[in-house]
Amino acid sequence: ELNMNNTAASVKTPKEELKDFIDIFPILSNEIIRELPGMDMPPQTVKWVEKLLETNVMGGKMNRGLTVLHSLQLLVEGRQLTRSEIFQANVLGWCVEWLQSFFLVADDLMDSSITRRGQPCWYRQPNPISNNGTPIGTIAVNDSFILESCIYILIKKYFRNEQYYADILDLFHETSYQTELGQLLDLTTQPNRGDFSLFTLNTYRRIVKYKTAYYSFYLPVALAMLMCGINSTPAFETAKDILLPMGEYFQIQDDYLDCYGSPAVIGKIGRDIEENKCSWMICQAILNATPSQIETLKKHYGVDNPEDVQIVKKLFGEIDLKKIFKTYEEESYGLLVNKIKQVRIMPQEVFLKLLSKIYKRDL
Amino acid sequence: ELNMNNTAASVKTPKEELKDFIDIFPILSNEIIRELPGMDMPPQTVKWVEKLLETNVMGGKMNRGLTVLHSLQLLVEGRQLTRSEIFQANVLGWCVEWLQSFFLVADDLMDSSITRRGQPCWYRQPNPISNNGTPIGTIAVNDSFILESCIYILIKKYFRNEQYYADILDLFHETSYQTELGQLLDLTTQPNRGDFSLFTLNTYRRIVKYKTAYYSFYLPVALAMLMCGINSTPAFETAKDILLPMGEYFQIQDDYLDCYGSPAVIGKIGRDIEENKCSWMICQAILNATPSQIETLKKHYGVDNPEDVQIVKKLFGEIDLKKIFKTYEEESYGLLVNKIKQVRIMPQEVFLKLLSKIYKRDL
Ligand SMILES: [Mg+2]
Ligand SMILES: [Mg+2]
Ligand SMILES: [Mg+2]
Ligand SMILES: [Mg+2]
Ligand SMILES: [Mg+2]
Ligand SMILES: [Mg+2]
Numbered sequence A, B: 001e002l003n004m005n006n007t008a009a010s011v012k013t014p015k016e017e018l019k020d021f022i023d024i025f026p027i028l029s030n031e032i033i034r035e036l037p038g039m040d041m042p043p044q045t046v047k048w049v050e051k052l053l054e055t056n057v058m059g060g061k062m063n064r065g066l067t068v069l070h071s072l073q074l075l076v077e078g079r080q081l082t083r084s085e086i087f088q089a090n091v092l093g094w095c096v097e098w099l100q101s102f103f104l105v106a107d108d109l110m111d112s113s114i115t116r117r118g119q120p121c122w123y124r125q126p127n128p129i130s131n132n133g134t135p136i137g138t139i140a141v142n143d144s145f146i147l148e149s150c151i152y153i154l155i156k157k158y159f160r161n162e163q164y165y166a167d168i169l170d171l172f173h174e175t176s177y178q179t180e181l182g183q184l185l186d187l188t189t190q191p192n193r194g195d196f197s198l199f200t201l202n203t204y205r206r207i208v209k210y211k212t213a214y215y216s217f218y219l220p221v222a223l224a225m226l227m228c229g230i231n232s233t234p235a236f237e238t239a240k241d242i243l244l245p246m247g248e249y250f251q252i253q254d255d256y257l258d259c260y261g262s263p264a265v266i267g268k269i270g271r272d273i274e275e276n277k278c279s280w281m282i283c284q285a286i287l288n289a290t291p292s293q294i295e296t297l298k299k300h301y302g303v304d305n306p307e308d309v310q311i312v313k314k315l316f317g318e319i320d321l322k323k324i325f326k327t328y329e330e331e332s333y334g335l336l337v338n339k340i341k342q343v344r345i346m347p348q349e350v351f352l353k354l355l356s357k358i359y360k361r362d363l
Helices: A016-035 A044-056 A065-076 A083-110 A137-158 A165-188 A201-227 A233-260 A280-287 A292-299 A305-321 A321-341 A351-358 B014-033 B043-056 B063-075 B085-112 B139-159 B165-186 B201-227 B233-260 B280-288 B291-300 B306-319 B323-339 B347-356
Strands: none
Touching: A016 A044, A016 A065, A016 A083, A016 A137, A044 A083, A044 A137, A044 B165, A065 A083, A065 A201, A083 A137, A083 A165, A083 A201, A083 B139, A137 B085, A137 B139, A137 B165, A137 B306, A165 A201, A165 B043, A165 B139, A165 B165, A201 A233, A201 A280, A201 A351, A233 A280, A233 A292, A233 A321, A233 A351, A233 B291, A280 A292, A280 A321, A292 A305, A305 A321, A321 B139, A351 B306, B014 B043, B014 B063, B014 B085, B014 B139, B043 B085, B043 B139, B063 B085, B063 B201, B085 B139, B085 B165, B085 B201, B139 B165, B165 B201, B201 B233, B201 B280, B201 B347, B233 B280, B233 B323, B233 B347, B280 B291, B280 B306, B280 B323, B291 B306, B306 B323, B323 B347
């Protein structure tokens, strides 16, 4: 079995691909954990980090993570990937998942969220070391840093000798910064409750491009491009030109589901209304409401109280945001397909595959 | 004036060196800020980031930052540094200051601290965008991420073409992770108030090695070593062997000053007693107290109430922690000097200079 890692892997079904992806998690998690005793970390600290990784990195839909491998497969056109390429692509995929967990742990704390992926948010879970039921609380901030650090441990371990090592690091750094700017926009676009002056579609689109689209859509595809040796700026610009609008479309779905999705399906309890968020829903409501409906929205939007939320949701119904969303979704899909059909610099399938994964998801 | 950046700079006094260092801050800050409008960030967001940098990166003692240049000067033995080398060393020095600001902004939130460098902690300052006096609060978490991201923007800008570029990135990543593990130890070593079982010198030394020594002492010297082309593992191990104990000594001073330093001098109000911290003071108090004094400590240590704090401080006086500290300081200084005198692999002056900066500081 010499050089088995360089032999072509057999073709896999989507289910097998997902299983292969999930099977890599314990290997990567163990890379982090097994170093800790040698660094003199006591058993309770090792257990803490283990629980941190299990609870926050695993359990998502893993679409972002699998996108690296899927994109790489379509980018190499025709030839089969080696086992070693598949493994490396999946390591980068897990790094995207790790990046997301870094952001989500902090985001839930900043948004005062209650649940995530069907369980209490990490900062609300009981501190595993203390015996008096106090929650993890703000220790979650440092935990989010640790999740971020794992990315660089894993990249160093599996990519230190690749000629594109520094490019991967630069890409993760830039994507992190873009996401942080998006979070800053998100957190400062609702300075005063009842002030709707910043709730415009322009502001909205800027927020979601930065807080979601770069890391969820551009990052995994760009990683695959780096892995297969692409280094032409126009190729990366083309990818951005399609993937950032696709990310916007995805976030609009997320905002819609925050209001109309079932918590059992989306794994979290929507709180955009309570948290006075500049969501697509409120921006569209403002655009389509009568002056008297706007007055009602101003009175009840952004109040953390079930009765106010009910009034807002009733108004959303009257304005028929469901219909406005369906129309938007069709339009947006059409525009994206048209854009993709014009791509010549790389295989269109990379983008079509991604679009097919999110079109009409979870509705 | 062709190639002026490659000519030797004239010898500077410490005051001129500090001024040169401080003068670089606006240049670096501007590197970050001027990119933002082109990224479509609105004026209020640009102002936010500007204020974030000014408030949190500037205003420290800048010892860590200046250490990169000082170490580099001593490492090249004899020859004078070029202007360009001085500038690059100072950029890395500022990156160390930026890393510290990343950690301090989050640390103050996690420790519920009140002031930092003589002003309210960032998370307690009023949100500059909202007009109703609400504090920045947990948005400070994302702000700390942004401070971290700046490090990598600056390193990329000034070091992308150096052959040691990836080594600098690896070093910042590793140091960040070590500091985060130290913070985790720090935050989980006082699970239950009145439980002194974890307050031992062994635990204490592990915490401070990770949370302080790596980033404050090892990092700036190791950066200078990378800049002058050192890549032998034994040299970096020797540096660690001296700089980590030096960092421990520094943190013990910090713990002492938390109790006995003047807030006007140290720029912050000590809260280690209120926050139930595993500080050197409580570890030494436990080692030197009578059983009845320990009972009193268990009752009053870790309570956020001025009367309890007074009782603890009175006991620290009875145990004479001031004297125990002075004795420790002399001993520790002697041990460090002896260690340094045995170094052959690199100039001893690198370490002696650093030690001279902290011995009997601010007392
Ligand atoms: Mg959220
Ligand atoms: Mg959020
Ligand atoms: Mg949402
Ligand atoms: Mg603190
Ligand atoms: Mg702390
Ligand atoms: Mg302290």
